Amino acid sequence: MKINCLIQNLKDAVQIAERNTSKNQTLPILNSVLIDADGGKIKIKATNLETAVEINIPGKVEDGGNVAILAKTLSLFLSSLKDDRVILESKKNNLFIKTKTAQTTIRGFISEDFPLFPKIDAVEIFSLPANELRSAISSVAIAVSTSDIKPELSSVLFKVFKNTVKLVATDSFRLAEKTIVSKNISAEKLVSFLIPQKSVQEILKIIENDDIKFGFNKNQIILYNNNIKFISRLTEGIFPDYEQILPKEFKISAIADKADVISNLKTAGIFTGKLNDLNMSFNSDKKSISFQTSNQDIGEHFSEIKTTIAGGDTMIKFNWRYILDGVSQINQEYVVFDLNNSESPLLIHGKGDGSYVYLVMPMRGV
Structure with a gap:
């Protein structure tokens, strides 16, 4: 193998592959990236057996072939180079690297x-604009469980039906759902799959920009975006029937300025205890929401x-960080708080927008 390419393109590709x-x-080869030159194309590949990635980079292929090189070593070396172009040549199982100012050999596998x-023989295929997918994943990823005890809770659920895809995540303390409607989706029957948290990140x-093309089957998902192909195993398991816990009716509904809510939450958070507990009071007579916190070592705040x-009045206790996470994802100027009583969950969404809902369970026994 012998190729000639821009160092920056190679470096960017290797950094993605290294992750x-x-x-x-047991399998040290999994520490490596494979540089593959075939059919006039240069591909950088990597896998950890859970995910796999392939990045195409522009360049000149003088001789086809491939070589596997320790990813970290190659990434660090490329980051140190100041030249614009580089020549890579495989010699037996090693990689010979030549620039205008340096010649280096890195031992390979x-x-x-x-x-x-x-x-992957993809059963279903659909595409989404990159900015919509990025925004949707970010808005629900905050509710993914950080524990691996229940893999289905440390994953994001994708539900695809007709021209709609729903992304859902929950850690059992809060739940986030984002709905995307697109003409590029046309699933005649309901299909769903769970993408692990690490793959989501x-x-x-x-x-990047442009559309993201999805293909998936029972066990894996594949994404295409410009010059990148990404494959991930899907999570096995059954996601909770979350629609059963979403309240259908509410006795109390309050609309507040999003910026005011965020500002007051951040200030109240300074005075919370170890449990991050916050008392939120809804007062229909005063037409207000109050925020109260206390910490015996710091002080109190109201x-x-x-x-x-x-609706009526109620006081309910929440983890203030959970409330802030949800409100921060609202894209509208005003945020709506819907609830029934001091023991019921709180539903948060933007005024006039039902595409994103965020449910928070109250803190009990605190």
Whole structure:
């Protein structure tokens, strides 16, 4: 193999690939990236057996072939180079690198030991604009569980039906749902799949502009975006029937300025205890929402904002960070708080917008 390409393109591709390698003592080849030159194309590949990525980069292929090189070593070396172009040449299982100012040899692996790149016979295919997908994933990822005890809760659920896709996540303390309607989706029957949290975070990092094309089957999902192909295993398990816990009717509904809510939440958060507990009071007579926190080592805090409110009065305790997470994802100027009583969950959404809903469970026994 012998190729000639821009260092920046190679460096960017290797950095993406490196995130999908694995520090595996049993299979050290998983620590490597495969540089593959075939058919006039240059591809950088990596896999950790859970995810796999392939990045196409422009360049000149003088001789076809491939070589597997330790990802971290190659990434660090490329980051240190100041030249514009680089020549890469495989010599046995090693990689010879030449620039205008340097010549380097990096020891490699036997490329035949590199795992076969997964091949997916996609059952369903649809596409989404990159900015919509990025925004949707970000808005629900905040509710993904950080524990691996229940893999289905440390994943994001995708539900695809007709021209709609719903992204849902929950850690059992809060739940976030984002709905996207697109002419590029046409699923005749309901299909759903769970993407692991780590894969979701990687998708956020590799998304560029233009449309993202999805293909998936029972066990894997594949994404195409410009010059990148990303494959991930899907989570096995059954996501909770969350629609059963979403309240259909509410006795209390309050509308407040989003900026005021965020400002007051952040200030109240300074005075919370270890449990981050916040008392929120809804007062229909004063048409206000108040925020009260206390910490025996720091002090106490009380603030109040004016709202448009309908229904009765109630005081309810929440983790203030959970409330802030949800409100911060609202894209409208005004945020709506819907609830029934001091023991019921709180539903948050933007005024006049039902495409994003965020449900928070109250803190009990605190």
